[in-house]
Amino acid sequence: MAAPQNTMTRRYEREPARRVFAAELRETTYQFKDGTEEMSPSYILLPTGERCNRVFIVGTITEKRRSEGENVFYQIRIVDPTGTFFISAGSYQPEALQQLSSIETPEFVAVIGKPNLFESPDGRTLISVRAESITKVDRSVRDCWILDAAERTLERIEATETTPDRQTAQEKYPQRPEVWYRIISDALATVEM
Amino acid sequence: MEPSDVIHRISEKFALLGHPIDQKQLTERLNRLTDEFGIPLPEAERTLVSDFSRQFNLPEGGTAGKQEKTGNSLVTPIAGLEPETWVTLEGMVTVIFPPRSPSIAQSGILADKTGSVRFTIWARSNAPPVETGKWYRFSSAVTDEYNGQVNFKVHGGTTITPLDSDEIPADSPVPIQDLREGLCTVEGRVTTLFPPRSPSIAQSGILADTTGTINFTIWANAGLQELKEGETYQIRHGLVDLYNGRPGLKAQQGTIIAPVSDTARVTTPVSVTPIGSATSGIVTLEGMVVASSHPASEALRQTGTIADNSGAIRFAIRGADESEELKDNTWYRIEGAVIDQYRGALHARITKDTIATVISGEQTLNPAFSPIDQLKPGVSCIRAKMVQDWETNHERMLQSGIVGDETGTIRFVTWQDPQAERLKPDTVYRIYWAAVDEYNGQLSLTLSDSALIEEPGDIEVKSESQEVTGALVHISPGSGLIRRCPVEGCGRVLSRQNFCQVHEFQPEYTYDLRIKGWIDNGRQTWDTIIGCEAVLHLTGLSIDQAKEMAENNPLGPETVFYHIYEMLLGRYFRCTGRVIENRLFAKGCELLSVSQNRLFELINRANAGKPSENIRNKEDSEEISPSSDGKIFQGNEPFREPELHPGGQDNNEQKTVPAPGSKADVGDLQDVTDSRINTGFSPASVHEPMEDYETESYDRDNEDEWMESYREEE
Structure with a gap:
């Protein structure tokens, strides 16, 4: 068939925002591109074996720093029961900047953003999330998120089907499901009924 | 650790630095972090110390760690290489690159049957030069990582030994479907040769056996004999690599190609494969040509669909092949068709070695209809009702929309063609030989070459009202208070100047509230529209209040947008509505709260996987x-x-x-x-x-x- 069927009729698919506890995101050290072109999407590979180019996080903002200088730029810390997320927002994330200006610490917030790996001069890999949006939420949203993140993480560690991503994760990361189980269990224990 | 310890430690630390802190204030702040916001105590302490340090302009300091690994081994398969290890490798040098720097003697690629790896031989190592197409053992080389790829370095301590012919691993031919990255030996028939593309390539084309097909490339500098279409060859020490996820076979220096004797050649199976159970490779089919067309492209002479009672498959005849075209509504026996896979669907190539003979006599075709929820990429017949007619967005498109049966719905598209016909809404059709395509995991039907037969009666299309649970992760422009065209049956959203795309200026618009955005459950996303009633319910607003908000604020309607944005973005919802592919039209929406049962279930699941507690040392x-x-x-x-x-x-x-x-x-x-x-x-x-x-x-x-x-x- 000569008709350009696939380019003209496909619908935009949005990559799901992964639910990841801080403890897992902080252990992530492998990043790759899906494709060889410059604009190919870039993913991080979670230690539990799933690719991720967007995360959804709910936690407590404990610190907010505005950069000094001409460009407005924020660095913030968001804490979940398992650890800390490092989040940034600059002039390329106008929605997030606007929301941030009216958020004080501490406060429950929901963040949607893109994770990125950096290498420090000594070769250590660091991870930070560039926020696309950040909104003030309440404790019930945070509790929902802990359940959500717990369930998705359990699904990832309990998955039995072999995928290329899972195989790569097995090569790149020490596999220690018992640690994730413990972290999930501890995180769930912070949800009050 | 107790909160009192933390308080004590913080006050002591800052008192020593000359900044006494009020204990009561400190306690309140700590309690707020730990109790109200559930922050773990160590993190709360860190937060407070950081806050106070900044408040008192105190400095920050620290250093970092490092990583180092050493090790050694016997011969390591290239696929198993890890960075920063000592290794011994055996393989064939497949490429040598021009030297980039005087400190490098040689660099290139070494391959074994598990994969290939880049290498660099330092000039200082004084190693003897290696040649492409030759086999070597590299003892005590060191691996490294660059751009996420492992490579290895030959330094003064590395020894390079050419392998004797008896040390070169012998391998028997691998069926094409089992080929993996690395060096391999394979036997197959050249079913297609592509036109020359580049002076560095001697020949390229498709090699097939009865298990599958693979594209091959013979480099000009390999100095290999010319292959002929239709002949079978053994290719020894060819290199399989992945390009865009598809394996390809490269023949280069060191690769040996020999024609295979008549007895061992890949023969066309005599027995007929039912089309419905055909897989990649060389096959014999019998079926009727149910549709065919002449594509605009010169590369293809004819494409179409051939069917038997077990199924149907798309076929193609290349422009370059001398093969005769197939006639519509005629039964053929096709010996030596080459089946390969493209985007999940099988296609049959009729090459010049394929023999198509007309089968005479009465033959009837009774194709089976597939339920929509069981469609796979390829060609299928379905019985379905047209349930949605979409506006087309492309001039070559005749129609697009959704058809459905009792089991589900699927998107369809019909391209402009003199024979193509439009489907009528709410009408049931028997659709013969629709092409089922897959893109991004989504199936769709192309009806351009299908036969459509209108049928009386009705189908109860599977109810589309579904429940979707997830977080609202994006709110798009066009959300909030909008104005719609008041013309009967139109209802299009008006521009800022109250212009309707079709009915132009409409000062007497009607107001509506909606959210356009994305609902996301962490595994799947839905392009979502939340309707007016649900938005009113979620925000507690009325249309009048929203209007008032828009009218009394300098930002106008944007005020409503940001009100909704702050109130609902990042929240969890349970939505009910129609779901078509990844679109959700939500009529009802509820904020989600924590379910106790789900919490207990998850706690049990997590505890079941925890290690036992007392391994303490x-x-x-x-x-x-x-x-x-x-x-x-x-x-x-x-x-x-x-x-x-x-x-x-x-x-x-x-x-x-x-x-x-x-x-x-x-x-x-x-x-x-x-x-x-x-x-x-x-x-x-x-x-x-x-x-x-x-x-x-x-x-x-x-x-x-x-x-x-x-x-x-x-």
Whole structure:
């Protein structure tokens, strides 16, 4: 068939925002591109074996720093029961900047953003999330998120089907499901009924 | 650790630095963090110390750790290489690159049957030069990593030995469907040769056996004999690599190609494969040509569909082949068709070695209809009702929309063609030989070449009202208070100037409230529209209130947008409505709250996987316990983190490496401690070194590394 069927009729698919506890995101050290072109999407590979180019996080903002200088730029810390997320927002994330200006610490917030790996001069890999949006939420949203993140993480560690991503994760990361189980269990224990 | 310890430690620390802190204020702030916001105590302490440090303009400091690995082994398969190890490798040099620098004697690629790897031979190593197409053993080379790819270096301590012919691994031919990356031996028939593309390529085309097909390339500098279409060859030490996820076979220096004797050649199977159970490779089919067309492209002479009672398959005849075209509504026996896979669907190539003979006599075709929920890429017949007619967005498109049956719905498209016909809404059709395509995991039907037969009666299309649960992760422009065209049956959204695309200026618009955005459950996303009633319910607004909001604010309707944005973005919802592919039209929406049952279920699931508790090793614990001074100082590091440049773009940010001694550098160690404290990867949590997670005895490496960085700091 000569008709350009696939380019003209496909619908935009949005990559799901992964639910990841801080403890897992902080252990992530492998990043790759899906494709060889410059604009190919870039993913991080979670230690539990799933690719991720967007995360959804709910936690407590404990610190907010505005950069000094001409460009407005924020660095913030968001804490979940398992650890800390490092989040940034600059002039390329106008929605997030606007929301941030009216958020004080501490406060429950929901963040949607893109994770990125950096290498420090000594070769250590660091991870930070560039926020696309950040909104003030309440404790019930945070509790929902802990359940959500717990369930998705359990699904990832309990998955039995072999995928290329899972195989790569097995090569790149020490596999220690018992640690994730413990972290999930501890995180769930912070949800009050 | 108790909150009182933390309070004591913080006040002491800052008192010593000449900044006494009010105990009551400190206690309140700590309680707020831990109780109200559920922040773990160590993190709360860190937050407070950081806040106070900044308040008093106190400095920050620290250092970071490092990694090193050594090891050695016997011969390592290339696929198993890890960076920064000592290895011995055996393989064939497949490429040598021109030297880039005087310090490099040679660089190139070494391959074995598990894969290939880049190498660099340092000039200082004084190693004898290697040649392409020859086999060598590299003893005591060192692997390295560059751009995420492992490579290896030949230095003074590495020995390079050419392999004797009896040391070169012999391998027997592998069926094409089992080929993996690396060197291989394969036997197949050249079914297609492509026109020459580049002077560096001698020949390229498709090689097939009865198990599958693979594209091959013969490099001009390989000095190999010319292959002929239709002949069978053995290709020894060819290199299989992946390009865009598809394997390809490369013949280069060192590759040996020999024609295969008549007895061993790949023959066309005599027995007929039912089309419905055909797989990749060379086959014999019998079926009727049910549709055919002449594509605009010169590369293809004819494409179409051939069917038997088990199924149907798309076929193609290349322009370059001399094969005769197939006639519509005629039965053929097709010997030696080459089936391969493209985007999940099988296609049959009729090559010039394919023999198509007309089968005479009465033959009837009784195709089976497939339920929509069981469609696979390829060609299928369905019985379905047209349920949605979409506006087409492309001039070559005749129609697009949704058809459905009792089992589900699927999108369809019909391209402009003199024979193509439109489907009528709410009408049931028998659709013969629709092409089922897959893109991004979504199926769709192309009806351009299908036969459509209208049928009386009705189908109860599977109810589309579904429930979707997830977080609202994006709110798009066009959400909030909108104005619609009042013309009967139109209802299009008006522009700011109250212009309708079709009915032009409409001053008497009607108001509506909606949210356009994305609902996301972490595995799947829905392009979502939340309708007016649900928005009113979620926001507690009325249309009049929203109007008032828009009218009485300088930002106008944007005020309503941001009101909704702040109120609903990042929240969890349960939506009910129609779902078509990844679109959700939500009529009802509820905010989600924590379900106790789900919580208990998850707790049980998590506990079931936890290791047993008492593996504690007391000696180890004490050995690595940091001194108390160090603990306090380190645990209270103020804010630091991977520092980005203000306003940096994606690619800038990625490459930014903070200068040593900058805040990010400081942050490093803390980063490590943070994650360790909270994940239990190290027992050496700064403030409660031996209480919480110290039973993790399975991760000694991490502990040692952590301690090393810790000592360096001291």
